[in-house]
Amino acid sequence: MIKTITTTPYADQAPGTSGLRKKVPVFQKPHYVENFVQSIFDSLDGFAGQTLVLGGDGRYYNREVIQRVLKMAAANGFGRVLVGQGGILSTPAVSNVIRKYKAYGGIVLSASHNPGGPDGDFGIKYNIGNGGPAPEKITDAIFARTRSITSYKIVEAPDVDLDRPGVSRLGDMNVEVIDSVADYSALMQQLFDFDRIGDLFRSGFRMKFDAMSAVTGPYAHAILERALGATAGTVMHGQPLPDFGGHHPDPNLVHAKEIYDLAMGTNAPDFCAASDGDGDRNLIIGRGIFVTPSDSLAMLAANAQLAPGYAKGLAGIARSMPTSGAADRVAQKLGIGMYETPTGWKFFGNLLDAGLVTICGEESAGTGSSHVREKDGLWAVLLWLNILAARKTSMLDIVQGHWATYGRNYYSRHDYEEVESDGANAMMKMLRDQLPSLKGKTFGALEIAGADDFAYHDPVDGSDSKNQGVRILFPDGSRVVYRLSGTGTAGATIRIYIEKFEADASRHNVETQAALGDLIALSRNLSRIEHYTQRSAPSVIT
Ligand code: G1P
Ligand code: ZN
Numbered sequence: 050m051i052k053t054i055t056t057t058p059y060a061d062q063a064p065g066t067s068g069l070r071k072k073v074p075v076f077q078k079p080h081y082v083e084n085f086v087q088s089i090f091d092s093l094d095g096f097a098g099q100t101l102v103l104g105g106d107g108r109y110y111n112r113e114v115i116q117r118v119l120k121m122a123a124a125n126g127f128g129r130v131l132v133g134q135g136g137i138l139s140t141p142a143v144s145n146v147i148r149k150y151k152a153y154g155g156i157v158l159s160a161s162h163n164p165g166g167p168d169g170d171f172g173i174k175y176n177i178g179n180g181g182p183a184p185e186k187i188t189d190a191i192f193a194r195t196r197s198i199t200s201y202k203i204v205e206a207p208d209v210d211l212d213r214p215g216v217s218r219l220g221d222m223n224v225e226v227i228d229s230v231a232d233y234s235a236l237m238q239q240l241f242d243f244d245r246i247g248d249l250f251r252s253g254f255r256m257k258f259d260a261m262s263a264v265t266g267p268y269a270h271a272i273l274e275r276a277l278g279a280t281a282g283t284v285m286h287g288q289p290l291p292d293f294g295g296h297h298p299d300p301n302l303v304h305a306k307e308i309y310d311l312a313m314g315t316n317a318p319d320f321c322a323a324s325d326g327d328g329d330r331n332l333i334i335g336r337g338i339f340v341t342p343s344d345s346l347a348m349l350a351a352n353a354q355l356a357p358g359y360a361k362g363l364a365g366i367a368r369s370m371p372t373s374g375a376a377d378r379v380a381q382k383l384g385i386g387m388y389e390t391p392t393g394w395k396f397f398g399n400l401l402d403a404g405l406v407t408i409c410g411e412e413s414a415g416t417g418s419s420h421v422r423e424k425d426g427l428w429a430v431l432l433w434l435n436i437l438a439a440r441k442t443s444m445l446d447i448v449q450g451h452w453a454t455y456g457r458n459y460y461s462r463h464d465y466e467e468v469e470s471d472g473a474n475a476m477m478k479m480l481r482d483q484l485p486s487l488k489g490k491t492f493g494a495l496e497i498a499g500a501d502d503f504a505y506h507d508p509v510d511g512s513d514s515k516n517q518g519v520r521i522l523f524p525d526g527s528r529v530v531y532r533l534s535g536t537g538t539a540g541a542t543i544r545i546y547i548e549k550f551e552a553d554a555s556r557h558n559v560e561t562q563a564a565l566g567d568l569i570a571l572s573r574n575l576s577r578i579e580h581y582t583q584r585s586a587p588s589v590i591t
Contacts, residue, residue, distance in 0.1 A: 050205045051124045051220065056080040062088070062195035064188040066393045066535035068174025070160045073110050076171045080201070082114055083121065087201035088194035089156070089175045090125045092187055096153045098128035102146045102176075104138025104229065105158025106264040106327035108165035109291040111136050114158050114173070116208045123220035124202035127153075130222065133229040136211050137289065139264045139328030141428065142233040144180035144421035149232055154178055159264075159327035162299035163538065166292030170538050181398035181422025185514065230271045237272060237428065240358030240420055241435045249438040250279045258283055258430065259308040259323035259332075262290040263298040268328065268427055277434075298325050300332035300414055300426075301591045302339070313337060320437065320444060324426030329394075330414040331426040333433055335444020343373035343460050346410030348451050349432050351379045353408060355439040356432055358420065365406040367397050370503045370518055371530045371546040372412040373458040382455070391505045391517035392532065398422050399509035412462060412546065449557070456552040459564040463587035464534075465543040465578065473533055473541035476581035480519045480531055487521065492571045498524045521575065526550040529572045543582065545572050562590070 059078070062069055062085050069085055076082055090096075101122050105111040115136040122130050131146055132138075138146065140157055147155045154177050160170035175183045175191065183191075204220040214226045237243075250256075256279055260266040266287035273279045285308070286294065297304040300323035312321040312334040323332040333340045340348065350366050353359035365386030366376050380387035386405055390396035394417070397409040401419045410416040415424035433444075440447060465473075487500040503517040518532035527549040534542035547565045551557060562569065572578075579585055 051202055052205055053200050053202055054080070054083070055200050056084055056198060058196050058198050059084055060196070063192045064174070067161065067182065068157070068172050070163065070170055070172040070536055070538050072538055073167055073169060073171045076110060076114070082117055082173070083201045083203065084195055084198050085173055086118055086121050086156070088191050088198055090121070091194045091198070092190040093154070097126040099153035100129045100131060100150060101127045102131045102138070102143055102150070102152045102155035104133035104143050105136055106139065107135070107137045107289040107291065108160065108171065108293070108326065109167055109169060110171050111158050111291070112211065114171075115211065117203070118156055119209055119219055119224055120203045120206060121201065123204045123222040127222055129225060131225050131227050132211065134212065134214055134226050135229070137229045137264060137267070139233070139268060141329055141417070141421050141423045141425035142229060142268070143176060144423040145233055145236050146227070147176060147178065148180040148421065152178065155180075157327070160538070161327050161536070162297060162325040162330060163536075164293065164297050165326065166295070169292060176422070179398055179402055179422050181401075182393070182395040184395055184398065185512070230268050233268060234272055234276065236420060237431055238276070240428070241356050241431045242438065243277060245438040246431070246434045247278050249434065250277055254320070254437070255318040256283050256320045256322070257285060257308060257311055257318045259285045259300070259305055260287045261296065261298040261300065261305065261323060261325065262286045262288060262294040263324070263326045263328070264289055265324040265328040265427055272427065272431070293326065300325050300330055301589065303589050303591070305332050308332070309334060309339065312339070320433070322430045322433070324430070325414070328426050329424040331416060331429040332414060333429065335448065338445045338448050340444070340448060341373070341412070341460050342410065342414045342416065343368075343375050343412045343458060344448070344451070345429065346372065346408070346416050347375035347379045347455070348447065349416060349429065349436070350376055350408050351451060352436040352440070352447070353432065356435040359407065359418070363407040364404055365400070367400050367406040367409040369393070369396070369411040370520070371462070371532065371544070372410060373460040373548050374526060374550065375455065375458040376410065378455040391503065391514050393535070394424055396505065396507070396514070399507055403509045405508070412460065452557045453554045456550055457557045459549045459551060459559070459561055461547050461561050461565055462591050463545045463547065463569070463572070464589040464591075465582050465584050466588040467537065467540040468543060468582040468584060470541040472581040472583075473543050476543065476576055476578060477519065477531065477533060480576055484519070492574065493567060495523060495567060495571055498522050527568060529568055529575070531576060543578065545576070545587070547572055
């Protein structure tokens with residue numbers, strides 16, 4: 050039976066960089082989930098009888114929300130929902146299932162790398178029929194709808210059994226519980242040379258993968274240990290937990306310190322990697338060498354042809370604006386297009402759909418390709434493994450060889466997390482106000498060559514996105530970028546991105562923070578960040 054329930058709008062349901070993210074207690078407010086889900090459905094056309102894909106990263110509140118979305122999808126007229134077993138699907142797996150089964154769209158329940166649990170974060174994101182995050186046109190419409198919503202529709206029915214694969218009926222809709230791993234694993238086998246990677250493991254190559262008690266555990270066990278034959282125990286923290294074991298499932302040098310220490314220690318494995326809460330991010334570390342995500346993008350692009358799925362070469366590369374320019378140098382050498390987009394995976398969708406680019410990446414540990422429309426953590430790990438298997442040499446050798454050929458882009462991001470919003474906004478305004486007068490200003494030996502607020506014109510749909518980050522540019526290609534995070538759930542987070550290009554190979558082995566020292570000092574003086582935030586140092590440096 051379909052019921053129409055009266056509701057009143059919430060004022061705070063604006064989707065951010067990657068869907069709506071809030072603390073769990075906010076999502077637990079009466080009708081909070083239903084308002085947002087109904088607003089998604091109200092912003093879409095023509096889905097009657099169509100298929101919706103549904104899954105989440107298994108964090109606290111996942112199961113409850115899955116049940117409610119199923120009942121609302123039935124009430125709103127979807128014909129079928131494909132839902133991951135146990136309500137679990139990684140973000141790239143959702144993207145794949147949408148594409149493979151030509152679904153109308155999908156809903157991902159995740160707050161990515163943010164902590165989970167009753168006081169942790171939760172999130173809801175809508176993906177369109179190409180498998181990628183909804184573009185701003187749709188997220189703006191969803192937000193507008195949340196401001197005026199007066200009712201939502203839901204069927205009254207018992208909960209669906211999410212643990213048993215198979216088809217059941219909910220109102221006039223079919224619910225199909227699918228194996229969360231099988232389709233994704235099949236896609237990876239099409240892209241990569243599993244025999245060759247298997248040979249690598251058989252030759253004694255050792256790897257550790259930290260699933261961070263998050264969604265990639267079952268995927269990594271199936272692909273790395275069962276399909277590729279890596280020894281049991283290759284996958285650490287492989288059991289998804291609703292609170293991620295109390296950790297931040299964020300594969301960076303702070304939260305994935307255990308695997309970092311392993312990679313840097315004595316008797317380190319040949320290759321270490323990690324992925325985040327919902328499986329779209331990656332951390333890549335060779336024995337004794339951390340590879341920045343920006344460098345990883347460039348190195349994967351330079352070597353992608355070694356994997357069967359990319360043997361024909363790349364159409365082009367895209368990176369988000371704050372991501373280092375390392376990939377630009379690869380694109381230039383390959384003679385292919387290079388696109389610089391605002392932060393957030395949704396800006397890559399059009400470029401991928403139009404066939405302009407094959408590989409995309411962000412400095413925030415996101416890399417992916419045209420195989421889906423999300424970034425993909427395990428995909429990056431498998432492409433690295435394929436490259437290592439084909440080149441038969443160490444990570445260190447590949448990384449240093451890359452720098453010797455292309456030069457090195459020293460790169461770091463300094464985050465000031467959960468600072469007071471007013472101060473953060475005042476700092477950004479002060480920087481924006483200064484933009485016209487910055488050119489030519491000197492700070493010690495550094496002279497500013499230009500400064501702007503990044504704007505993007507989408508070459509495919511012609512849309513414009515403004516105010517995407519303040520850029521301070523220097524004559525040698527060095528940059529400092531400031532922007533506010535669009536994914537936080539408390540206060541504001543200021544991100545400062547610092548980059549310096551070094552062509553001279555004899556200067557490629559300097560510690561990163563030291564290599565960037567004068568730019569870091571400038572970035573703090575220019576923004577007067579300590580004054581605006583009362584913080585003397587960043588909370589996270591990656
Ligand atoms: C962050 C990252 C961005 C990424 C997004 C979603 O967004 O910086 O690159 O696309 O998470 O994973 P931000 O918090 O900076 O808005
Ligand atoms: Zn994520």
